[in-house]
Amino acid sequence: MKIITISREFGSGGRELGKRLADALGIAYYDRELITMAAQQANLDEAYVERTLENGVLKQYPLTVSRTLAHHPLHSAGSAPHILAQQHNIIRELAAKGDCVIVGRGSDAVLAEYNPLKIFVYADMDSRIARCKSRADASETLSERELERKIRQIDKARAANHALVASYQWGDKRGYHLCLNTTDLNIESVVPHLAAFAQSWFERRESRNGNSII
Numbered sequence: 001m002k003i004i005t006i007s008r009e010f011g012s013g014g015r016e017l018g019k020r021l022a023d024a025l026g027i028a029y030y031d032r033e034l035i036t037m038a039a040q041q042a043n044l045d046e047a048y049v050e051r052t053l054e055n056g057v058l059k060q061y062p063l064t065v066s067r068t069l070a071h072h073p074l075h076s077a078g079s080a081p082h083i084l085a086q087q088h089n090i091i092r093e094l095a096a097k098g099d100c101v102i103v104g105r106g107s108d109a110v111l112a113e114y115n116p117l118k119i120f121v122y123a124d125m126d127s128r129i130a131r132c133k134s135r136a137d138a139s140e141t142l143s144e145r146e147l148e149r150k151i152r153q154i155d156k157a158r159a160a161n162h163a164l165v166a167s168y169q170w171g172d173k174r175g176y177h178l179c180l181n182t183t184d185l186n187i188e189s190v191v192p193h194l195a196a197f198a199q200s201w202f203e204r205r206e207s208r209n210g211n212s213i214i
Helices: 014-025 033-042 046-055 080-097 125-134 144-163 187-209
Strands: 003-008 028-030 100-103 117-122 178-181
Touching: 003 014, 014 028, 014 100, 014 187, 028 080, 033 046, 033 080, 046 080, 046 144, 080 100, 117 187, 125 144, 178 187
Parallel strands: 003 100, 003 117, 028 100, 117 178
Antiparallel strands: none
16 A cells, blocks of 8 residues: 655645645645544534634643543643544544555554655745735735744644654654655656656555565
8 A cells, every 4th residue: 555644844845745745746735624524524514623623732741652642631622632632543544545645643643554645845944925815815914023923833733743753753754755845846747756756656656565465
């Protein structure tokens, strides 16, 4: 099975890269669908679920295994730990269906048993701010300083959520097979090369594993 996970700094273009890569490989792509599905299963507003996950799981929860989060007696269906655990279960269910690219949500660690190709996407702050501004809704009026603060807040939450399921730090190059700096990079032009890399990586993995079922 070919599973690719895309971890990314906010504003680095990881979402675009993941979608284009999935299209190039002809496999399924999951990103915001994970939020939608988690909201539907919990009967919660989608915006609430997204906002809760962006804020991260609070440090006072003394839990380190995602499966435990959903079953702690203090965690209601609308709590951050419960939503996060539910999203992890959805990720496992989708991966079990077949080849796919999954963006974010700690999928690189959640799907460790599949030995996925793990990619981390990053960029310098100026590039990330520019990308966010170019894709912002017309009603958004954040200054560059406010936008940078939001970027850092979301990255901090992603790192905290990732720490609940991974033995390595979010963004640590030692935890990924490929780290890609998208600063001043045309993502569309690099995708064919990335797709070729992915194909080669999976072929080498299968060669090492013989007739692996993964």
